Amino acid sequence: MSAPPRDSLPISAIRVTGQVALFLLQLLVQCGAALGRPRLIVLQIYNAGARSLIIVMLSGLFVGMVLGLQGFDLLQRFGSEDALGIAAALSLIKELGPVITALLFAGRAGTSLTSEIGLMRATDQITAMQIMAVDPMRYVVAPRFLGGVVAMPLLACVFNVVGLLGAHLVGVQLMGVDRGSFWSQMQGSVVLNDVMEGVVKSCVFGVACSLIAVHSGYTAAPTAEGVGLATTRTVVASSVLTLLLDYMLTAAFL
Amino acid sequence: MTNDSPHGSSEAPSTADVVVDVRGVEYQIASRVILSGFDLAVRRGRVTGIMGPSGTGKTTLLKLITAEAAPTRGRIIVCGQDLATLDRAQVFALRKRMGMLFQNGALLTDMDVFENVAFPLREHTDLTEPLVRALVIAKLNAVGLRGAAELMPAELSGGMARRVALARAIVMDPEILIYDEPFVGLDPISRGVILRLVREMNEGLGITSIVVSHDVHDLAEIADDSYLLSGGRVIAHGTPEELLASDSPDVRQFMRGDADGPVPFHYPAPDLREQLRSVDER
Numbered sequence: 001m002s003a004p005p006r007d008s009l010p011i012s013a014i015r016v017t018g019q020v021a022l023f024l025l026q027l028l029v030q031c032g033a034a035l036g037r038p039r040l041i042v043l044q045i046y047n048a049g050a051r052s053l054i055i056v057m058l059s060g061l062f063v064g065m066v067l068g069l070q071g072f073d074l075l076q077r078f079g080s081e082d083a084l085g086i087a088a089a090l091s092l093i094k095e096l097g098p099v100i101t102a103l104l105f106a107g108r109a110g111t112s113l114t115s116e117i118g119l120m121r122a123t124d125q126i127t128a129m130q131i132m133a134v135d136p137m138r139y140v141v142a143p144r145f146l147g148g149v150v151a152m153p154l155l156a157c158v159f160n161v162v163g164l165l166g167a168h169l170v171g172v173q174l175m176g177v178d179r180g181s182f183w184s185q186m187q188g189s190v191v192l193n194d195v196m197e198g199v200v201k202s203c204v205f206g207v208a209c210s211l212i213a214v215h216s217g218y219t220a221a222p223t224a225e226g227v228g229l230a231t232t233r234t235v236v237a238s239s240v241l242t243l244l245l246d247y248m249l250t251a252a253f254l
Numbered sequence: 255m256t257n258d259s260p261h262g263s264s265e266a267p268s269t270a271d272v273v274v275d276v277r278g279v280e281y282q283i284a285s286r287v288i289l290s291g292f293d294l295a296v297r298r299g300r301v302t303g304i305m306g307p308s309g310t311g312k313t314t315l316l317k318l319i320t321a322e323a324a325p326t327r328g329r330i331i332v333c334g335q336d337l338a339t340l341d342r343a344q345v346f347a348l349r350k351r352m353g354m355l356f357q358n359g360a361l362l363t364d365m366d367v368f369e370n371v372a373f374p375l376r377e378h379t380d381l382t383e384p385l386v387r388a389l390v391i392a393k394l395n396a397v398g399l400r401g402a403a404e405l406m407p408a409e410l411s412g413g414m415a416r417r418v419a420l421a422r423a424i425v426m427d428p429e430i431l432i433y434d435e436p437f438v439g440l441d442p443i444s445r446g447v448i449l450r451l452v453r454e455m456n457e458g459l460g461i462t463s464i465v466v467s468h469d470v471h472d473l474a475e476i477a478d479d480s481y482l483l484s485g486g487r488v489i490a491h492g493t494p495e496e497l498l499a500s501d502s503p504d505v506r507q508f509m510r511g512d513a514d515g516p517v518p519f520h521y522p523a524p525d526l527r528e529q530l531r532s533v534d535e536r
Contacts, residue, residue: 123363125362133350135346
């Protein structure tokens with residue numbers, strides 16, 4: 001028996017996009033029913049959000065500290081090191097906060113979601129639910145998706161706050177930038193539109209990364225290798241899609 | 255015993271007596287035929303055994319009966335309902351009348367034993383908590399694991415996990431109970447416990463049971479009817495005693511466990527001498 005012919009890359013990409021779109025439609029239908037069980041969603045917000053806090057805060061701190069150093073070095077050349085607060089705030093709120101949080105989210109919470117759902121399929125738990133007339137899309141997938149969608153903007157917010165503290169620590173405490181200038185220039189220059197850009201980005205990334213994670217897990221081959229491949233696919237697809245969406249959203253907001 | 259359609263046998267059951275009726279079913283994936291010309295009738299209140307070597311379509315048959323997959327051709331009627339005519343909601347309603355015991359138990363790993371058994375009740379009923387507790391304790395008691403209610407699935411042995419899964423499968427009082435390879439990988443004591451429970455569920459609760467297994471002797475102890483599958487077809491059916499007494503070479507090879515016969519020991523390969531000669535020539 002000959003193996004079925006493989007689709008070319010564009011055909012395969014279109015097919016996968018269509019599958020994910022159909023999956024999203026099914027998921028959105030079930031999200032309404034899943035909202036009726038807030039306990040399951042809160043549990044998933046805890047799993048995806050609270051358990052990612054340490055890594056997000058640590059990363060935010062270091063990114064903010066690097067911003068403080070690099071920003072100070074760059075601005076000093078133009079004699080405008082007092083603008084460090086604005087530079088750090090805009091970089092973090094509009095770009096680094098949502099993007100790096102999404103990449104961290106894909107690596108920590110996304111892989112966890114994929115492997116958990118994939119293992120549930122490999123050990124027949126998903127099939128058992130279907131036989132018990134319980135829709136796994138409603139009971140398993142939708143709460144995890146919603147949990148990720150809610151957790152991602154909250155994590156980005158925490159990342160931004162800790163990042164600003166990191167930039168302040170290095171710029172003000174270490175390099176001697178004036179504390180008043182740091183905060184007042186930031187307050188005067190960061191407008192609501194900047195904050196909205198960051199919020200929209202983190203929400204969009206949250207939907208994209210959570211969707212990829214639950215879809216990869218739900219469609220994983222029910223073997224150890226299949227779950228491993230699905231987990232890798234989650235990280236790769238989420239990272240690439242995050243950067244692509246970031247460019248599109250940045251272009252849209254300018 | 256007959257190799258023909260079960261519907262054409264001299265002891266053909268009445269339509270009302272048949273809970274699962276599989277007629278002329280064919281199932282294929284891509285160009286690979288898994289089941290072909292498949293007929294099977296499961297009678298109410300009996301234990302029906304489905305035997306056959308690995309890879310003959312036993313698990314596929316269960317997927318078709320539970321409407322997880324749809325046949326390429328033919329009809330499957332469960333509890334008087336033609337599966338092909340049911341929409342998703344009707345399929346889910348029908349599944350509430352079935353219970354299934356998976357080979358590995360398939361317990362939900364993030365819940366303890368009690369919550370696993372209570373899961374279908376919480377999902378499908380509005381029973382009060384005291385009533386849920388009473389029902390779950392009764393079902394766990396029936397499988398001898400009332401004392402294990404607070405254990406997590408990872409803390410259970412293979413036999414215990416299957417007994418918990420059995421308690422979960424019967425908690426909604428199903429009409430049909432399906433067992434997928436319930437004896438695989440169990441020690442003799444656990445196997446004996448499962449054998450006893452299958453029989454008790456059938457006699458005590460009046461449940462119609464379908465047991466898929468390749469263990470001839472275990473099935474012979476509990477099955478009222480048996481079907482023997484090979485190559486995606488039913489090659490024999492009757493009581494276990496009839497199958498054991500069969501003089502058909504296919505049936506005899508399986509029932510006796512002969513290494514060679516109609517199902518050859520060797521996977522199809524070129525002639526050994528030719529192959530060795532070609533190795534020498536290289």
